[in-house]
Amino acid sequence: MSLVAGIDSSTQSCKVVIRDAGTGALIRQGRAAHPDGTEVHPDAWWAALNQAVDQAGGLDDVAAASVAGQQHGMVCLDADGAVVRPALLWNDTRSAGAATELIDDLGGGDRGRRAWADAVGIVPVASFTLTKLRWLARHEPAEAARVAAVCLPHDWLTWRLGGAHDLDALRTDRSDASGTLYWSARTNEYRHDLLELGFGRRLAVPRVLGPTEVAGTLPGGVPLGPGAGDNAAAALGAGARPGDVVVSIGTSGTVFVPTDAAPNDPTGTVAGFADATGRFLPIVVTLNAARVLDAAARLLGVDHEGLSRLALSAPAGADGLVLVPYLEGERTPDRPHATGAVHGLTLRTSTPAHLARAAVEGMLCALADGLDALVRQGARTNRIVLVGGGARSEAVRRIAPEVFGLPVLVPPPGEYVADGAARQAAWVLSGGDEPPAWSTAAPQPYEADRVPRIRERYAGARDAVVDRESR
Numbered sequence: 001m002s003l004v005a006g007i008d009s010s011t012q013s014c015k016v017v018i019r020d021a022g023t024g025a026l027i028r029q030g031r032a033a034h035p036d037g038t039e040v041h042p043d044a045w046w047a048a049l050n051q052a053v054d055q056a057g058g059l060d061d062v063a064a065a066s067v068a069g070q071q072h073g074m075v076c077l078d079a080d081g082a083v084v085r086p087a088l089l090w091n092d093t094r095s096a097g098a099a100t101e102l103i104d105d106l107g108g109g110d111r112g113r114r115a116w117a118d119a120v121g122i123v124p125v126a127s128f129t130l131t132k133l134r135w136l137a138r139h140e141p142a143e144a145a146r147v148a149a150v151c152l153p154h155d156w157l158t159w160r161l162g163g164a165h166d167l168d169a170l171r172t173d174r175s176d177a178s179g180t181l182y183w184s185a186r187t188n189e190y191r192h193d194l195l196e197l198g199f200g201r202r203l204a205v206p207r208v209l210g211p212t213e214v215a216g217t218l219p220g221g222v223p224l225g226p227g228a229g230d231n232a233a234a235a236l237g238a239g240a241r242p243g244d245v246v247v248s249i250g251t252s253g254t255v256f257v258p259t260d261a262a263p264n265d266p267t268g269t270v271a272g273f274a275d276a277t278g279r280f281l282p283i284v285v286t287l288n289a290a291r292v293l294d295a296a297a298r299l300l301g302v303d304h305e306g307l308s309r310l311a312l313s314a315p316a317g318a319d320g321l322v323l324v325p326y327l328e329g330e331r332t333p334d335r336p337h338a339t340g341a342v343h344g345l346t347l348r349t350s351t352p353a354h355l356a357r358a359a360v361e362g363m364l365c366a367l368a369d370g371l372d373a374l375v376r377q378g379a380r381t382n383r384i385v386l387v388g389g390g391a392r393s394e395a396v397r398r399i400a401p402e403v404f405g406l407p408v409l410v411p412p413p414g415e416y417v418a419d420g421a422a423r424q425a426a427w428v429l430s431g432g433d434e435p436p437a438w439s440t441a442a443p444q445p446y447e448a449d450r451v452p453r454i455r456e457r458y459a460g461a462r463d464a465v466v467d468r469e470s471r
Ligand SMILES: Nc1ncnc2c1ncn2[C@@H]1O[C@H](COP(=O)(O)OP(=O)(O)O)[C@@H](O)[C@H]1O
Pocket: 010, 011, 012, 013, 249, 250, 251, 252, 290, 291, 293, 294, 304, 305, 388, 389, 390, 391, 392, 393
């Protein structure tokens, strides 16, 4: 029996799974927390990775390993390979102004957005790496002057695992490269000109590998796969089939479908990422998902189970109470400075149950808006596959079909991003055109009639929010 390791360095924690390369059976696992905040030194990810690997019984007996991770985070290295400053993460919105400037640089407004979508398949918002590089160049010129190379969280961790020091040894994969604004999933090429436009000069960047190319080796010669962005890895781990829309409720909320054709959405709502199999991954991402539930539970003084029970005890639509979930600002829609809001308070709706229900519905409505955008881009949508920490909530599982209007399948709770990385590692070993077929446990189906008034009421409320107070 050969074993493979899959690692997910996500926003809140690092998760490691060790699986049988042939069958996919779970053998061991581990996890360790990451620090809070939207600016994190990569050394903290390295420490968590080592802790999670130790908890998973080490990597001495694995035949291959791959790292997946949160996308877009700006990891800047100097000429000696040292980290220049803590990484700005995907959910750090300080570069919102830089995103607007980059759109202006290519003609401004709709023209600028279309130019970016045509060039690299995505339109600048604060999440994407190049906006962070522009922010760095403008606000920290001394640090910017030291930067010799830029890479992403999963690239850096793969490089460290391989014991490399040389910037030439940096590797990435198509899925993560496609979220930078300086690599095109459609042409499979870097746009060094756009990197220079954003940062002011060219930088070394990782070589972009195909789905089963080797990115380095662990001590002892064990191959490291190319890795992937977390959503592409989740698609691989959840075994999404044509017509399956994956909805992941983690720190971010994501809605995506693997496709053969590159999407092109000049509004920027649908990002044209690549997947981890050589295809594409049209995706809509929100900044507010599981943490909205965390916040609602905190506000109501209950745990997740309590929140779920409360939400399910209120009527569908919460008698008109609507929670707009922009607690971290928002990326889709592009409202980086927005705050959340509660609308429809009456004596009747002023109960913990109504608020709990409104929190679940509001978070899901934002994702359902994303699903509509994917459909406008031609996505086939037969059913929802619900994953991520928030999918553990019974209320989320039962309310999701009412909001999405599609059957919802919930695979057994698991670490689908780490599983996708493990499956990629097994694919590196097996070779061939397709990843190994792993048998998966049957998902739990959830069906309910669509309740149109939930989304209608949300649509009437979602723009009525105020911006964050400037600090
Ligand atoms: N039963 C539950 N109900 C609602 N949310 C949950 C539940 N269990 C975990 N979560 C939340 O899920 C989030 C973690 O999910 P995860 O997918 O691991 O996130 P990430 O990949 O962004 O680190 C946390 O915010 C956690 O509080």
